[in-house]
Amino acid sequence: MEEKAKKSTFSSQFGFVMAAAGSAVGVGNLWRFPYLAAKDGGGLFLLIYLVPVLTFGFTLLVSDIAIGRKTKKSAIHAYEEMNRKWRALGVVTFLVPVLIMTYYAVIGGWITKYLTVYLMGAADAAAEDGYFTSFISSSVSPVVFALFFMGLTALIVYHGVEKGIERVSKFLMPILLVIVVVIAVFSLTLTNTDDTGVTRTGLQGLTFYLKPSLEGITAQRFLQILLDAMSQLFFSLSVSMGIMITYGSYVKPQVNLSKSINQIEFFDTFVALLSGMMIIPAVYVFSGTEGMSAGPSLMFISLPKVFHAMGGVGVLIGTAFFLTAAFATLTSCISVLESIVANCMDLFHASRKRVTLVLTIIYMAASAVITLGYSVFYLEVKLPNGTVGQLLDIMDYISNSVMMPFISLFSCILIGWVVGPKWISDEMESSGHPFKRKRLYNIMIKYIAPVMMLILALQSIGVLNAFLS
Numbered sequence: 001m002e003e004k005a006k007k008s009t010f011s012s013q014f015g016f017v018m019a020a021a022g023s024a025v026g027v028g029n030l031w032r033f034p035y036l037a038a039k040d041g042g043g044l045f046l047l048i049y050l051v052p053v054l055t056f057g058f059t060l061l062v063s064d065i066a067i068g069r070k071t072k073k074s075a076i077h078a079y080e081e082m083n084r085k086w087r088a089l090g091v092v093t094f095l096v097p098v099l100i101m102t103y104y105a106v107i108g109g110w111i112t113k114y115l116t117v118y119l120m121g122a123a124d125a126a127a128e129d130g131y132f133t134s135f136i137s138s139s140v141s142p143v144v145f146a147l148f149f150m151g152l153t154a155l156i157v158y159h160g161v162e163k164g165i166e167r168v169s170k171f172l173m174p175i176l177l178v179i180v181v182v183i184a185v186f187s188l189t190l191t192n193t194d195d196t197g198v199t200r201t202g203l204q205g206l207t208f209y210l211k212p213s214l215e216g217i218t219a220q221r222f223l224q225i226l227l228d229a230m231s232q233l234f235f236s237l238s239v240s241m242g243i244m245i246t247y248g249s250y251v252k253p254q255v256n257l258s259k260s261i262n263q264i265e266f267f268d269t270f271v272a273l274l275s276g277m278m279i280i281p282a283v284y285v286f287s288g289t290e291g292m293s294a295g296p297s298l299m300f301i302s303l304p305k306v307f308h309a310m311g312g313v314g315v316l317i318g319t320a321f322f323l324t325a326a327f328a329t330l331t332s333c334i335s336v337l338e339s340i341v342a343n344c345m346d347l348f349h350a351s352r353k354r355v356t357l358v359l360t361i362i363y364m365a366a367s368a369v370i371t372l373g374y375s376v377f378y379l380e381v382k383l384p385n386g387t388v389g390q391l392l393d394i395m396d397y398i399s400n401s402v403m404m405p406f407i408s409l410f411s412c413i414l415i416g417w418v419v420g421p422k423w424i425s426d427e428m429e430s431s432g433h434p435f436k437r438k439r440l441y442n443i444m445i446k447y448i449a450p451v452m453m454l455i456l457a458l459q460s461i462g463v464l465n466a467f468l469s
């Protein structure tokens, strides 16, 4: 009893929802979702994305959060409490944020750099060819920004769950939402005539984004889009990496979990849809359908050019955009560090402050090494998905593409077939509120999710593609 009384908690349901949404909303929403939507047939991708969010994403989110609240522990001890023999799954789950943390502050540092550049009035330089490459491949500046971002994250985590994480999330997330809505609406008002005399408008861009395109659709392509949607969803909801287990462990018993989970899902999906609305029409107006690129190059190369093409107002929009991106990345980075801190506090019976300090030193060193993966430690490794990656991509690939589907697969087996879904649904109903999608959850966790996870896991290690081709 005494130990429970000392356990940190979120002060309110709103605080919990904002912190969890803060973890969920990140670069996945800002640079991955719009790119996939543009690549995978616009509205077709949106339709294919929404079905798994409401079924599969919901199942994984419910599982993580309920495991956390029921056990009041982080991944390693939580899985151990569910079943002693499954402790190893907890350890593997813990390793995902351990790996992600090595590079998340690096991306945060890049965003902070761009925000600084826009604030200092040097936006023109950022739009020049080669700017991003020359920045990340220099050996001092990106390291300084990564260390700054890491330090800021650590400072917030150091202040604890309520005074650090919850307070910051409750402040940043509503602002983020407002900025994203404003830029998305602004994007629709854009219009531009290019050198060849072709005029494109934001509304045409919106049509391109929302209209389902069935061009060239085959069974194989449909499967590919479905897999894209599912792996996006995982990453986007921050599930199957122990983070939502940790956050769940801070939720008070009287909180309505079903309702909170609906709100988190809604927040994450809404921001993803709006990111598409702010980015796709803007890129379409100034660069046409060919302008959409993936990942970092969308955010750091294509968008600065789009902001530049907007003229004076582009500096303002660019600043607002990088501010949003910084908020989104900071709240996600906090959740990654918090889950490592929480596990280490459980493991070593040490205080938050001490654990945070030690981890900060370790991750400052790790972030520096990963940052230098584009200069001093440059290497090229061919990944199983056919792309060539540097250190950052390798860490990302191992944690997100390889480990997460396997963790989900085994978690579904553990919950569906070893401890039984009732273990989760009892927790969902323990506050006296109904668990509305209980039947759906039971079917998903036992039958559908494990099969989908197996397909995703096989694809991640290259087996499925080899089979299909």
Ligand code: PFF
Residues within 6 Å of the ligand: 023, 024, 025, 026, 027, 028, 029, 097, 100, 235, 236, 237, 238, 241, 243, 332, 333, 335, 336
């Ligand atoms: N959910 C975040 C996003 O969509 O960008 C990404 C993320 C956050 C991944 C935290 C991993 C993580 F531990």
